[in-house]
Amino acid sequence: MSLEEGVALKGVETVLSSSDRGFYLIVEDNERMIGQCLITREWSDWRNGYFWWVQSVYVYKDWRGKGIFSSIFEKIRSMARERIDxxxxRLYVDRENASAREVYQRLGMKESRYVMYDMDLLDPESD
Known part of the structure; x- marks a missing residue:
């Protein structure tokens, strides 16, 4: 799957204009963004509360390995613990992205027993 810039831009604009869609956490250095992630939510009837999904994680290459994502994640965890709902x-990561998986595990995330499936409804070959 390739990223379509125009579609992605509209997606970001939608989140920024509709707080019910999610919110971004951004780390800056001298007013330049160096890392970011998106938080969306999913209702769980089994748990009677929301899961926050950590998505669109990105840290610029020059800043990787310097604790940028760890600081973002600690903020997310802190914000989540302040709320009873x-x-x-949760997050998903490419199976081949060993370095990201190591970071998530080091931060206390555990591999889920669930397997993710998806269906691209915009792909005409998905029928």
Whole structure:
């Protein structure tokens, strides 16, 4: 799957104009963004609360390995713990992205017993 810049830009604009869609956490250095992630939520009837999904994680290459994402994640965890309606944090990561998986595990995330499936409804070959 490739990223379509125009579609992604509209997606970001939608989040920024509709707080019910999610919110971004951004780290800056001298007014330049160096890292970011998006938080969206999913209702769990089994847990009677929301899971926050950590998405669109990105840290510029020059800043990787310097604790940028760790600081973002600690902020997310702190914000979630302040709210009684948030029951957990979730994220998905490419199976081949070993370095990201190591970071997530080091931060206390555990591999889920669930397997993710998806269907691209915009792909005409998905029928």
């Amino acid at each position: 948030i029951v957990g944090l």
